[in-house]
Amino acid sequence: MSRGEDEKEQGRRRLAFGYVTAGILAAVIVVRLVVALAGGADGGSDGAAAAGRNVDTRFGGEVPPGIRVDDRVGTPPPAVGISDLDAAAEAAGCELRLGLEDEGSAHLDPDEDELPDYGTNPPASGDHYPVPLADGAFRDYPSPGAYVHSLEHGRVIIMYDPAVSEADQLALKGVFDADRPGVDLLPNPGMPYEVAAVAWTRLLGCDAYAGAATLDAVRDFRDAYRGRGPEAVPF
Secondary structure (H helix, E strand, O other): OOHHHHHHHHHHHHHHHHHHHHHHHHHHHHHHHHHHHHHOOOOOEEHHHOOOOOEEOOOOOEOOOOOEEOOOOOOOOOOOOOOOHHHHHHHHOEEEEOOOOOOOOOEOOOOOOOOOOOOOOOOOOOOEOOOOEOEEEEOOOOOHHHHHHHHHOOOEEEEEOOOOOHHHHHHHHHHHHHOOOOEEEEEOOOOOOOEEEEEOOEEEEEOOOOOHHHHHHHHHHHHHHOOOOOOOOOO
16 A cells, blocks of 8 residues: 555544544433433432532531422412511511520531430521531431531521422512521421521421411521521521
8 A cells, every 4th residue: 555545544543533532422421411310300409419509508517318309399488478577477476485595506427426306396406417518408307416417507407398389488488588697498298397498596486378478487586596596607
């Protein structure tokens, strides 16, 4: 084979190799896209792959394994009707418990230590896991060992009974969407309230969701106690 023919043959081989490589890369991209779409089909993003505005891990919190991020779009809330917390809680029929006992803040070993028997449900203080819950909205109930640590960092956590209607859940999600920093939103299947909000040593408990009145009480509680935990962690 002449030198010219040899160079042409090498060129054809390089071109064929380029086509094969491009085909493999395209196939990998398609597979990853299919997997990503399938992962979001259950109404929430898995915490390990959480992205976007619904979760914020910049301040040391984590999304526990198996906890889905709530990526639903909330219903925009109405303007605040009652801006006084005491009056709003009374109008919504909610129990407001302030100045609760500080039950401690020691770090537990998640693999060895049992959670304490917290004095309130949901808990408003107490020993907890070393890693707090990320700031965000979630579709599943994480361990109190994680979110009690978030309370210590000045977070306010809004909770709802998962039996509450989808429309009412989205109304609460709208409150979260409108002012996310330093706030968590999550379902709690074991509390004695339909809606609750907790901060360190403070609790708002509402027996029933009462529409705009409940949203007022939750927002007033958030604005009064967000950032007032014993440890100042930015949000």
